[in-house]
Amino acid sequence: MRQAAVERAREVGWSVIGEGAVAAAVAAVRHMEDEPLLNAGIGACLNSDGEVELDAGVMEGADLRAGGAACLRDVRHPIDLAVAVMQDGRHVLLAASGASRFAREHGIEMADPSIFITDRKRQELMQGADTVGAVARDSEGHLAVAVSTGGIKGKLPGRIGDSPIPGAGLYVDDRFGGVCGTGRGEAFIRLGLARLMVIELQHGMDPAAVAKGAVDHLARALDAPGGVILIPGEGSPQAAFNTSAMPWAAAE
Numbered sequence: 001m002r003q004a005a006v007e008r009a010r011e012v013g014w015s016v017i018g019e020g021a022v023a024a025a026v027a028a029v030r031h032m033e034d035e036p037l038l039n040a041g042i043g044a045c046l047n048s049d050g051e052v053e054l055d056a057g058v059m060e061g062a063d064l065r066a067g068g069a070a071c072l073r074d075v076r077h078p079i080d081l082a083v084a085v086m087q088d089g090r091h092v093l094l095a096a097s098g099a100s101r102f103a104r105e106h107g108i109e110m111a112d113p114s115i116f117i118t119d120r121k122r123q124e125l126m127q128g129a130d131t132v133g134a135v136a137r138d139s140e141g142h143l144a145v146a147v148s149t150g151g152i153k154g155k156l157p158g159r160i161g162d163s164p165i166p167g168a169g170l171y172v173d174d175r176f177g178g179v180c181g182t183g184r185g186e187a188f189i190r191l192g193l194a195r196l197m198v199i200e201l202q203h204g205m206d207p208a209a210v211a212k213g214a215v216d217h218l219a220r221a222l223d224a225p226g227g228v229i230l231i232p233g234e235g236s237p238q239a240a241f242n243t244s245a246m247p248w249a250a251a252e
Contacts, residue, residue, distance in 0.1 A: 044150020057164035061143035068164025133180035161185025167195035183226020
């Protein structure tokens with residue numbers, strides 16, 4: 001069922017690829033924020049207070065613009081706020097009440113926090129490794145990546161993971177490729193994993209080997225679970241994971 005949710009998101013993103021890579025990646029992630037079986041937006045896992053706190057990030061590869069939002073409780077689509085932060089351009093990452101205030105001031109749709117809790121018992125049990133993400137490359141060769149997450153089960157209130165942090169949970173450069181990850185966010189942050197992957201693409205490494213090497217590095221260096229998807233500057237999408245499963249889908 002999670003695979004079907006991911007495939008629906010792929011179709012949504014692919015349907016607007018003509019509008020550019022950013023539009024496609026954001027559309028796919030925005031859809032996944034509405035899929036209650038995934039750990040983003042509606043249905044996301046709960047923190048130690050039994051509340052949903054959401055993070056999201058977006059980056060475009062043409063000029064390395066990025067935007068992120070974290071610790072959100074009342075923003076209907078966190079990825080929309082991440083895009084607004086990127087477009088505003090003054091900052092890269094906003095969090096908590098300041099992020100919500102920015103959202104209201106910029107006309108971002110708000111919501112009662114209760115909307116994100118649909119099945120409390122299921123959400124209390126979620127392991128929180130199903131961060132959602134999308135990487136897109138358009139017909140002009142531009143790349144973009146978008147990510148959204150509820151974080152990890154039982155996290156401390158105020159915890160920020162890798163998803164809104166460029167270089168950790170996402171990174172993209174039109175010249176070399178774009179990547180995003182899912183798994184234990186603290187490990188992605190400590191390793192700077194997304195940026196490391198793009199550097200390896202820059203050095204001419206095979207994209208499939210880069211993906212596999214990243215998850216091997218996660219396990220070997222920090223004994224951490226995770227998975228990654230990437231699109232190189234030229235060539236086909238790749239994915240790798242060291243968990244029992246990681247639903248993903250691609251279109252070319």
